Amino acid sequence: MTEKLLEVKNLKQYFNIGKPKEVRAVDDISFDIYKGETLGLVGESGCGKSTTGRTLIRLYNATGGEVLYDGVNVHGKKSGKELKEFNQKMQMIFQDPYASLNPRMKISDIIAEGIDIHGLAKSPKERLEKVYKLLETVGLNKEHANRYPHEFSGGQRQRIGIARALAVEPEFIIADEPISALDVSIQAQVVNLLKKLQKERELTYLFIAHDLSMVKYISDRIGVMYFGKLVELAPADDLYRNPVHPYTQSLLSAIPLPDPEYERSRKRKAYRPDIHQYEDGEDVRMREISPGHFVNCSEKEFEQYKANYNHKK
Amino acid sequence: MKKLLEVKDLHISFHTFAGEVQAIRGVDFDLHEGETLAIVGESGSGKSVTTKSIMRLLPQGNSEIKSGEILFNGENLATASEKKMQKIRGKDISMIFQDPMTSLNPTMTIGKQIMEPLIKHRNLGKKEATERTIKLLDLVGIPKPETRLKQYPHQFSGGMRQRVVIAIALACAPKVLIADEPTTALDVTIQGQILDLMKDLQKKIETSIIFITHDLGVVANVADRVAVMYGGKIVEVGTVDEIFYNPQHPYTWGLISSMPSLDSQDEELFVIPGTPPDLLHPPKGDAFAPRNPYAMKIDKEEQPPMFKVSDTHYAATWLLHPDAPKVEPPLAVQERQAKFHASIKGDK
Numbered sequence: 181m182t183e184k185l186l187e188v189k190n191l192k193q194y195f196n197i198g199k200p201k202e203v204r205a206v207d208d209i210s211f212d213i214y215k216g217e218t219l220g221l222v223g224e225s226g227c228g229k230s231t232t233g234r235t236l237i238r239l240y241n242a243t244g245g246e247v248l249y250d251g252v253n254v255h256g257k258k259s260g261k262e263l264k265e266f267n268q269k270m271q272m273i274f275q276d277p278y279a280s281l282n283p284r285m286k287i288s289d290i291i292a293e294g295i296d297i298h299g300l301a302k303s304p305k306e307r308l309e310k311v312y313k314l315l316e317t318v319g320l321n322k323e324h325a326n327r328y329p330h331e332f333s334g335g336q337r338q339r340i341g342i343a344r345a346l347a348v349e350p351e352f353i354i355a356d357e358p359i360s361a362l363d364v365s366i367q368a369q370v371v372n373l374l375k376k377l378q379k380e381r382e383l384t385y386l387f388i389a390h391d392l393s394m395v396k397y398i399s400d401r402i403g404v405m406y407f408g409k410l411v412e413l414a415p416a417d418d419l420y421r422n423p424v425h426p427y428t429q430s431l432l433s434a435i436p437l438p439d440p441e442y443e444r445s446r447k448r449k450a451y452r453p454d455i456h457q458y459e460d461g462e463d464v465r466m467r468e469i470s471p472g473h474f475v476n477c478s479e480k481e482f483e484q485y486k487a488n489y490n491h492k493k
Numbered sequence: 494m495k496k497l498l499e500v501k502d503l504h505i506s507f508h509t510f511a512g513e514v515q516a517i518r519g520v521d522f523d524l525h526e527g528e529t530l531a532i533v534g535e536s537g538s539g540k541s542v543t544t545k546s547i548m549r550l551l552p553q554g555n556s557e558i559k560s561g562e563i564l565f566n567g568e569n570l571a572t573a574s575e576k577k578m579q580k581i582r583g584k585d586i587s588m589i590f591q592d593p594m595t596s597l598n599p600t601m602t603i604g605k606q607i608m609e610p611l612i613k614h615r616n617l618g619k620k621e622a623t624e625r626t627i628k629l630l631d632l633v634g635i636p637k638p639e640t641r642l643k644q645y646p647h648q649f650s651g652g653m654r655q656r657v658v659i660a661i662a663l664a665c666a667p668k669v670l671i672a673d674e675p676t677t678a679l680d681v682t683i684q685g686q687i688l689d690l691m692k693d694l695q696k697k698i699e700t701s702i703i704f705i706t707h708d709l710g711v712v713a714n715v716a717d718r719v720a721v722m723y724g725g726k727i728v729e730v731g732t733v734d735e736i737f738y739n740p741q742h743p744y745t746w747g748l749i750s751s752m753p754s755l756d757s758q759d760e761e762l763f764v765i766p767g768t769p770p771d772l773l774h775p776p777k778g779d780a781f782a783p784r785n786p787y788a789m790k791i792d793k794e795e796q797p798p799m800f801k802v803s804d805t806h807y808a809a810t811w812l813l814h815p816d817a818p819k820v821e822p823p824l825a826v827q828e829r830q831a832k833f834h835a836s837i838k839g840d841k
Binding site: 224225333334363364365366367368369371372375390391392393394396397430431434435436437438439440441442443446448451 | 535536651680681682683684685688689707708709710711712713714716733734737738747748749751752753754761762763764765768
């Protein structure tokens, strides 16, 4: 991996600040995303993975910390022009292909909305040509341009969502559970498409999901979140072969696999946060256990994890 | 094993403005005592319609059971009266739905909702019903049942709500439990807990389960037998080992190969090409033929019957006809079959 595209430093996103119901959705997390890679983000619902994605793209204003995109602070004060430039570089694909397309707009207008805003087409003809080309890229055809969202199946809608994200020629795409609303056979189609586009256009992805086997398949590196914290960050293979944090181990032990024999002998590990028994003021942070493999732990646990880690090799 | 439920040549249609949609086109299956039968297939393959018809929960007016029988306890549920069905629902056959958010009444305490079938079907008094409810909540693993039963659904998390739904379904110890994607809306870790709970309760209450899902990992975990549905028909049925290690139908091959395994490397995921059949105008031949790379001429002209693979394993594909040419299934399936044959030899 070469260049850092995105640096997240001590990002915090709290809701209901100062009220009794304060929620620390994202609580002091740091990670980098390199150019051309796919970073997977997994965790159970409510762990803050979607909030992280949304904060990165400025859908929320961060409570604390900073996000640097190509060295520029995403949440810093920007002029309208700078903001527009930034918005063109970063795009998002949403989870629910039914809710994320305006039912009263034609497909061509949905896809071209970004093209219009950024003035990427000089004439109506060029605009339409761009839309046709995008539809082709995602495996639909130009007859689809004049239809409305309700005429499409879930998988096709997700393709439209992808075409819309690609319309402004972004560098970085945040995919927030893009396949969890789809059937197994359709999931494979969308994942293949995302991979193909990444190769052709040198895109960088943040792939948020809770389906762990799909995440393993698409990601180069994976971050595991638990209650607003990043607990482990490692190359995809390494994470599955040598999960270190007890929460990661519990998560991996729960993945159902299409193999009855394996399922009969499966043992699930439960995770209890109180096994850590951190003392007050103990220094708990991300520590590098082997090159590129980070775990959130205390100094004491770090020694333990490290000892165990080497045995497994 | 004794047959508890028999579905014979079931045909169901929906009447729409565009015409008659033939959602179920001749489904046959049995449910044995104490077993878990999983029904898998993509959206629109008819798995939910089949099970809803067993409960007779299909919308009145635009749906119609054209022909076929659903035999339960010597009675044909396909033609039973609504009054009769009300006695069966929740008592002999009950159902767990996909989304625990919408299947509970937000304005009723969960205690009341669990007591409802007990009071209606078992004629229990309020005090007895409350006692039984506390026992049920304890059984499904909800801590502090005495205080929890006075709470409303919004005070529970998703996993806890699904436990409540299971408690309602099991309140009268039904003979058949239909679970329609009960874990799809839940997280992996919670999903594991709910699956373990259901298996545990199945042993305690001795109920048979029909489990609908499109997650093959879940199927491998819970099922004794598996039925694969496509285009309103069952295309393959067998024990869980037969379906996963020795699948015969090209559609089952496609389903199994399109899931990434945890050690699959960088190759492209297998994709079943094309789209599901239009059941408004069902094809003359095999509904899967247009998407089937192994399709032969006869596939487009005539529907394949169920060919016998073993006593428990049947598949509807012309590839099993003695005159059909030998074909090579996808690599992932070949690996599984090799393992299967090796294990059979090992047994002998």
